[in-house]
Amino acid sequence: xxxxxxxxxxxxxxxxxxxxxxxxxxxxxxxxxxxxxxxxxxxxxxxxxxxxxxxxxxxxxxxxxxxxxxxxxxxxxxxxxxxxxxxxxxxxxxxxxxxxxxxxxxxxxxxxxxxxxxxxxxxxxxxxxxxxxxxxxxxxxxxxxxxxxxxxxxxxxxxxxxxxxxxxxxxxxxxxxxxxxxxxxxxxxxxxxxxxxxxxxxxxxxxxxxxxxxxxxxxxxxxxxxxxxxxxxxxxxxxxxxxxxxxxxxxxxxxxxxxxxxxxxxxxxxxxxxxxxxxxxxxxxxxxxxxxxxxxxxxxxxxxxxxxxxxxxxxxxxxxxxxxxxxxxxxxxxxxxxxxxxxxxxxxxxxxxxxxxxx
Ligand code: ATP
Ligand code: MG
Numbered sequence: 590x591x592x593x594x595x596x597x598x599x600x601x602x603x604x605x606x607x608x609x610x611x612x613x614x615x616x617x618x619x620x621x622x623x624x625x626x627x628x629x630x631x632x633x634x635x636x637x638x639x640x641x642x643x644x645x646x647x648x649x650x651x652x653x654x655x656x657x658x659x660x661x662x663x664x665x666x667x668x669x670x671x672x673x674x675x676x677x678x679x680x681x682x683x684x685x686x687x688x689x690x691x692x693x694x695x696x697x698x699x700x701x702x703x704x705x706x707x708x709x710x711x712x713x714x715x716x717x718x719x720x721x722x723x724x725x726x727x728x729x730x731x732x733x734x735x736x737x738x739x740x741x742x743x744x745x746x747x748x749x750x751x752x753x754x755x756x757x758x759x760x761x762x763x764x765x766x767x768x769x770x771x772x773x774x775x776x777x778x779x780x781x782x783x784x785x786x787x788x789x790x791x792x793x794x795x796x797x798x799x800x801x802x803x804x805x806x807x808x809x810x811x812x813x814x815x816x817x818x819x820x821x822x823x824x825x826x827x828x829x830x831x832x833x834x835x836x837x838x839x840x841x842x843x844x845x846x847x848x849x850x851x852x853x854x855x856x857x858x859x860x861x862x863x864x865x866x867x868x869x870x871x872x873x874x875x876x877x878x879x880x881x882x883x884x885x886x887x888x889x890x891x892x893x894x895x896x897x898x899x900x901x902x903x904x905x906x907x908x909x910x911x912x913x914x915x916x917x918x919x920x921x922x923x924x925x926x927x928x929x930x931x932x933x934x935x936x937x938x939x940x941x942x943x944x945x946x947x948x
Contacts, residue, residue, distance in 0.1 A: 591769050591807065598803045601764065609643040615762035615799075617649030620668035624675040625824035626897065627809035627817035630868050631768035635804050636694075637680040639766065646694040647760045647929065648676065648683075650922075651753075653699040653706070657746040658734035658820075669698065673918045675827055678908035685924025686917060696921055697929035699756075704933035708755035711940060713748060715784040716777065721747050724773045733821070754778035758796050759936045760929070765799050769807035770816065775799065789943040806868060810861035814842040828908055831898045838862075838894045843886045851878040859889065866893040869900035 605612060616632055618624065624633065640646050650672055655662045676696065677683065684693040699706065721727070727750065731742040745752075753774045757765060758781065765775060782796040789795065808816060811823025818824060825837045843858050851874045853860040863874035866889075870877075881888050911917070941947055 591772065591803075594769075594772055594801050594803050595807070597800065601800060601802055605639065605642065605644070605764075609639070612639070612764045613645045613647070613760065613762045614639055614764050614766060615647040615649065615757045615760055616766050617647075617651050617756065618672055619651045619654050619819070620665055620672050621655055621663075622668055622819035622824075623671040623826040623828050625817055625819065625826050626865060627768065627806075627811070627824065628675075629679070629827055630806035630809055630865065631804055632766045633675070633679050635766040635802060639764075639802075640682060640692065640694060641680075643692060644764070645692070646681075647762060648681070648694050648696045648925075649756050650696065650698045651756070653745075654749055654752065657743060657749050658730055658739055660740065669922075670918060671828070673921060674908055674911050677911055677917075677921070678827070678904050680904075683921045683925065684928055685920040685922070687920070694925075695760075695928045695932075696925035698922065698926065699752075701922075701926040702759075702929045702933050704930065704937040705755055705759045706752075707937055708759055708933075708940060709748070709752050711944060712751050712754055712758075712781050712785070715781050715788070716751060718747075720777075720780075721750070724750055724777065726750075726770045726773050729770075737820075750774040750777040751781065754781040757799050758782060759933045761797060761936070763797055763799050764802055766802040766804070768809075769803065772801055775801045785940075785943075789940075791943075795939060795943055806861075806864050809865065810858055812837055812841040814858045825897065827901060827904060830905075834898055834901075835894045838890050838897070841890065843889070847885050848883055849878050849881040849885060849889050851875050859886075862889055862893050866896040869896040 614636065616636060618628065636646065650669055652665055652669065655665055673696065677686065682688050682693050683696050686693065727746060731746055735741055750773065754777055757778050779798040782798045785796050786794050811817035811821060813823040815821060815823060825834055829837065841858065841862060844856055846856065849859060850856065851860055851863050860874065863877050867874040867877050877892065881892060
């Protein structure tokens with residue numbers, strides 16, 4: 590459950606503070622559009638913070654997962670570029686970015702790492718179709734895709750949590766900073782690791798079970814009150830300019846209550862706005878709600894807009910500076926893909942050996 594994951598995340602934060610080098614992170618995003626505030630507050634700031642604390646990091650640009658819920662990949666090249674810009678502008682230090690190299694994140698695309706993708710085959714044999722069909726996030730994503738004129742559940746959508754298990758297990762990541770929608774997929778990954786060890790480990794733990802790290806904003810809502818999402822047209826993109834940000838936040842759905850209070854259960858839209866402003870301004874949503882009080886929705890939205898624009902100003906400036914740096918972006922992917930391939934080849938070798946598939 591989300592509550593249990595939040596409690597566990599608090600414990601993990603203590604362990605991270607004591608022993609950052611015990612952890613390795615894998616996380617990532619689909620190249621379906623520019624990143625938004627949900628990514629930023631849900632996982633991106635955690636990534637940068639962990640990296641700065643000395644945690645090793647792998648970031649997957651999940652290009653094959655773009656076609657889980659749509660027929661064609663669209664402008665996947667352009668979208669990969671947007672992701673890289675968002676990562677670097679947020680402060681991710683990447684392998685191949687010309688920096689010191691020490692502690693740099695490995696940024697790679699699925700399509701460039703065949704050994705990782707091959708892990709999907711044995712891993713698929715470890716789960717049942719019924720288990721896959723029970724995944725609540727997959728069910729919600731299939732319903733959303735269908736409602737927006739897409740197709741019904743594809744084989745790839747049904748199995749992508751197992752593909753994600755391969756992402757995490759190939760690099761032996763033990764920590765996955767994600768939003769709340771990813772919790773069922775983490776469970777699948779743990780199941781795959783456990784069953785692989787049981788079947789092929791001969792008493793050894795060949796694959797280790799990772800844990801999710803949730804941020805204080807594990808499910809940020811979009812302007813329509815649903816999960817903020819790249820594909821839903823309800824997002825405030827990191828790259829948006831200040832006027833567009835103001836316009837989007839002004840259009841955000843709230844409720845009829847005049848007096849602003851922080852009540853995530855009964856007033857989720859207002860609470861999500863308060864949380865956004867509080868995290869950007871370095872305060873608490875309760876304190877902000879107290880300040881705004883009878884000012885109502887208009888003051889709330891003005892407060893959020895100012896906090897977001899103020900907080901994102903340096904990021905947006907860096908992003909503009911990086912816009913023309915195509916060689917840098919190419920270099921980052923080349924270096925990341927190269928390293929990911931080396932790591933994936935080693936893991937695949939060990940997996941095949943454990944299964945007796947060495948000839
Ligand atoms: P798409 O609509 O294409 O699925 P998305 O906005 O859902 O895009 P993903 O690439 O699927 O983004 O998710 C990347 C990561 O960002 C995941 O860890 C996910 O949990 C997190 N994330 C996405 N949206 C939110 C949100 N609204 N709040 C918190 N975390 C989020
Ligand atoms: Mg998604």
